[in-house]
Amino acid sequence: MPVQHSTQRHRWRMLPKTLCRMSTEIPVSLNLEFVFARDIAVFLFVDSHLLRKLLWLCSLTCFLDSQSDSSMATSDLVTSMRHLVLKYFNASPRDYKCIFTSGATAALKLVGECFPWSGDSCYMYTMENHNSVLGIREYALSKGATVSAVDIEEVVDPSKNQGCDSLFKISKRSNQRRGDDVLLHNYQNGSLTAISGKHLKGNNLNLFAFPSECNFSGHKFNLSLVKLIKEGKFIGTSQQQGRWMVLIDAAKGCTTEPPNLTVYPADFVVCSFYKIFGYPTGLGALIVKNEAAGLLNKTYFSGGTVAASIADIDYVQKRKSIENVLEDGTISFLSISSLRYGFKIIDMLTISAxxxxxxxxxxxxxxxxxxxxxxxxxxxxxxxxxxxxxxxxxxxxxxxxxxxxxxxxxxxxxxxxxxxxxxxxxxxxxxxxxxxxxxxxxxxxxxxxxxxxxxxxxxxxxxxxxxxxxxxxxxxxxxxxxxxxxxxxxxxxxxxxxxxxxxxGLNNGYMVNMDTLHLVDDWSQQATSDIRLKSITIYPVKSCQGFSVQGWPLTTGGLKYDREWLLQGSGGEILTQKKVPELSSIRTLIDLELGKLFLESPKRKDKLQISVLENLTHISAEVDVYGQRYEVQTYGDKVNSWFSDAIGRPCTFMRCTSSKHRSCTINGRRDRLCRDTRSKLSFVNEGQLLLVSEESISDLNSRLSSGNVNGKQQMFVDAMRFRPNIVVSGSASYDEDNWKRLNIGKAYFTRHTRH
Structure with missing residues (x-):
């Protein structure tokens, strides 16, 4: 029922009290300080869901391809889960079948593989579609079909007295086709409204795909498109001939509003159960209309999909059940069994609530x-x-x-x-x-x-x-x-x-915006007497720990040896802490007198020593790091093995020896170089030095602590979390954002920001 929050005028439609009870069942191992505002897919499973699942797992389950009592019981359970899925989409078992897959993407791939494409077919999809839907075009194009992307606009028809009837306008993009220059006729005036007309005769099959809800914007498509497309009311007299079938990607939309297939009888609908319940992962479904299922052509057969086969001649008879034909191998019946607990939660809350x-x-x-x-x-x-x-x-x-x-x-x-x-x-x-x-x-x-x-x-x-x-x-x-x-x-x-x-606020009482502070152009105009250099930190290996020093040599490329080494994954990707958190545990130190880089890892008992003197006998190669091309020096198996053990995955250790200078984007312009063209560029992202101030970090921590509620533990951010080369103090918070030039001793620096 609607209630009014004590401090807001907004009226809330609250869920049944069962939600409050369920929220107390969230596993205690989860960090409840986190606010889950990322995605529909991050639904938190509850203890009752997992406990029921665990108790069921303690009972005897069995491989489905058997006639034992336990196998038959498991098979019956899977059948009942298929019916629950169809019920969720209001689809009659007489008209639809539920095919379990490893996810929504696998369901879309199955449609693309089995759809009867021909050179006369057309695959049309809306621009607002997931890559997994776009990927179907590879199957269509490989069979000579034409592919078209369209924009759909729904507008109110002012000619209607009631003012509520709608027309759909399609703005068609250029056709895609491989192998020849055959193109479909263009739509008149670049768009086509929904019009009445008879469907043209043709034996070829076409497929139209759209999401029930766009996963980018949240825009919900009008499902009336299903009938209009299937009835051929988008197809003019000079347009694509043949029969149109409709695919709905409901992976996003079915979490709060599953398509009603009795009202909108699409031929194919895909979904992901992780996005609905939060558990299990790796399980989805293809809801397919019986009539459409009979048109699918599946080439591969596997265990469980055939009624009979002979090993040494070309003889195979596939099963008649569409589920058995399309589901290869052993389906994930243990995961499928958990769906009943998820649907119980939905039934308690109701999808409308x-x-x-x-x-x-x-x-x-x-x-x-x-x-x-x-x-x-x-x-x-x-x-x-x-x-x-x-x-x-x-x-x-x-x-x-x-x-x-x-x-x-x-x-x-x-x-x-x-x-x-x-x-x-x-x-x-x-x-x-x-x-x-x-x-x-x-x-x-x-x-x-x-x-x-x-x-x-x-x-x-x-x-x-x-x-x-x-x-x-x-x-x-x-x-x-x-x-x-x-x-x-x-x-x-x-x-x-x-x-x-x-x-x-300024001391003289006037109020100015931050824009005013940007007018300070000259370093001499700033009050610098109280600003002090607090620390200098060098990070020899990108994403590994750094070490602090009292003084350090400068080069035209920045601090000597700073971010001069990095690790590359087995697939050619650059490894960072975001991808490999274990990098943060590797300690580094450079001894300038010895000319050695020392590295330690809790995963290795031995320390690694590497000479910082350039060795031209090492293998040279080129690598691309975020659009910048580098010439690098690689190391032998001993060094690479040490790092692979330290981070728990195969990798290659490499050092920057030179780079092809790029122009960088400063304030949206590309008319200058990021660095002196005479300098040897290291693996830094853009600026040669990263500077933060203690006052800015202090202000950030104040903001974080002010947002704490309900006695949550106060969050604290250390300046070193930003991996700065230089930390200063003595200025007002965020003043460094407005500095144009900076000098430390005899070294002069120019500010570079990325907008």
Whole structure:
């Protein structure tokens, strides 16, 4: 029932009290200080779920391909789970079958492999689709089919008296086809409205794919598309002939609003149970219409899929059951058995209550985010999706995707946001979320932008969040049935304290914005008498521990030997602490007099010693590190084996010997080099030296402690967590952001920032 929070006017639709009871059953081993605001997929399983599962595992279960009592009982249980899945989608067992897979991606792959593609077929999909849906086009293109990506716009038809009927407009992108230059006719005027008309005759089969909810923006697609497409009302007289079938990717949408297949009879629907319940992982399903299942062509056969086969001649008879034909090998019946406990939770809460609860949270947070402004009245949050359509009653899922701006309208990088969120115990998802079409659409990235970003070194899951002054991805939060109002408030406090600028008061009583401080151009204008150099730290091996010194030689490339070595994985990837936390346990030290690099690891009893003198007898190679090309020196098996033992995975130790100088992006420009062209570039990210101030770190800790509620343990961030080369003190917090030049002794430094 709706209740009013004591400090808010917003009215909340709360879940049944069972949610409060369930929240007390979260396993005690979990760190409850973390706010789970990352994704629908991070639903917390509860103790009662796991205990019931554990008790069932203590009973006798058996391999399905047997006639024993235990095997038959297990088979009956799997059958009942299929019926529960179909019930969740309101799909009659007379019309649909449930095929268990290893996940939603495996279900999509199965459709692509078995669909009867031909040279006359067309695979059409919406731009806002997951990579796993886009990947189906490889099967279509390999069979000579035509592939088309489309944008769908739902608009209110002003000619209708009631004002509620809708038309769908399709803006079609260029066709994709391999092997020849045959293209389909273009749509008239580049778009096509839903019109009445007879379906053209044709024996070829076509497939249209769209998500029930976009995993990037949370935009919910109108499921009326299913009938319109299947009835051929998008197909004009000069358009693609044949029969259209529909695939719905419900991996995101079914967590709060599963497609009703009685009302919207799609041919194929895929889902992931981890995203619904939080457990088990590695289990999904393909819901397939019986009529569509009969059209699928499966080439491979395996144990359990055949009625009979002969080893030495081409003879095989497949089973008649579509489940047996499409499910290769032994299905994960132990994981499948746990679905009954997940569905019991859904039945207790009801899916309608879950939808209302998550929608209320998302709507509240979205509105609060849109109200956030800097001291100069500039917006802090740029939210994607909620204004992308002209439909007045456009429904959004419980997802908010956004980027953040500074008061000077430059962007905060999404990795910067993610790192600060981690310090506050908040889980976020960043990047493009494996949805390149939606990412490009909402961020305004053209084909040339995407290609140039890749050529600049940007790939999925890297730290290149800003290129040419523009974001390459975004930040996403989502709400599930375990999300609470307190979670929402904690996230909003994090945004307010970490990213919203406030007016700065001066001693003479005037109030100025941070923009005013950017006018300080000359170091001589700053009060420098109280600023002191507190520490110097060298990090010889990228992502390993550093060591502090009282003094250290400088070169044109920065501190001598700083970040001059790194580790490369067996697949060619650069290993960092984000990917390999064990790197943080490796201690380093350089003795300049001995000319030795010393390394220690708790995983190795022996210390490793490496000469820092360049040895031209070592093997030379080239490696790409975040878009920068380096010439490197590699080491022998003994050194590589030491590091492999230290981090628990195969790796190669290498040293930078030279680099091909790149132009870097400073304030969105590419008209200067990152470093002196005479310098030997090390493996630093961009700046030769990283500086932080003790006052800024102190202010950050104050913000973190002020956000603590309910007696939670106070969080504390040490300056060394940022892996700085130089730590200073004596200035006001964040003053270093405005310094243009810095001199230490006879050394002069120019500030470089990345926007």
């Amino acid at each position: 879950i939808a209302r609860h998550t929608a209320s949270l998302a709507t509240y947070v979205r509105r609060k985010m849109m109200d956030l402004k800097h001291s100069n009245e500039k917006n802090v949050c740029i939210i994607y999706g909620q204004q992308a359509s002209k439909v007045k009653d456009l429904k959004m899922g419980p997802t908010i995707t956004f980027n953040l701006k500074r008061e000077d309208c430059t962007w905060f990088g999404y990795r910067e946001v993610e790192k600060l969120a981690c310090l506050s115990g908040i889980h976020l998802r960043t990047g493009c979320f494996c949805n390149p079409g939606a990412c490009a659409k909402y961020l305004g990235l053209s084909h040339s932008d995407l290609v140039s970003n890749f050529e600049a070194g940007h790939v999925c899951w890297d730290d290149n969040d800003i290129i040419n002054g523009r974001p390459t991805g975004a930040v996403r939060i989502s709400f599930g049935y375990m999300s609470t109002y307190e979670d929402a408030e904690e996230f909003l406090k994090f945004l307010q304290s970490s990213f919203v600028s406030k007016a700065v």
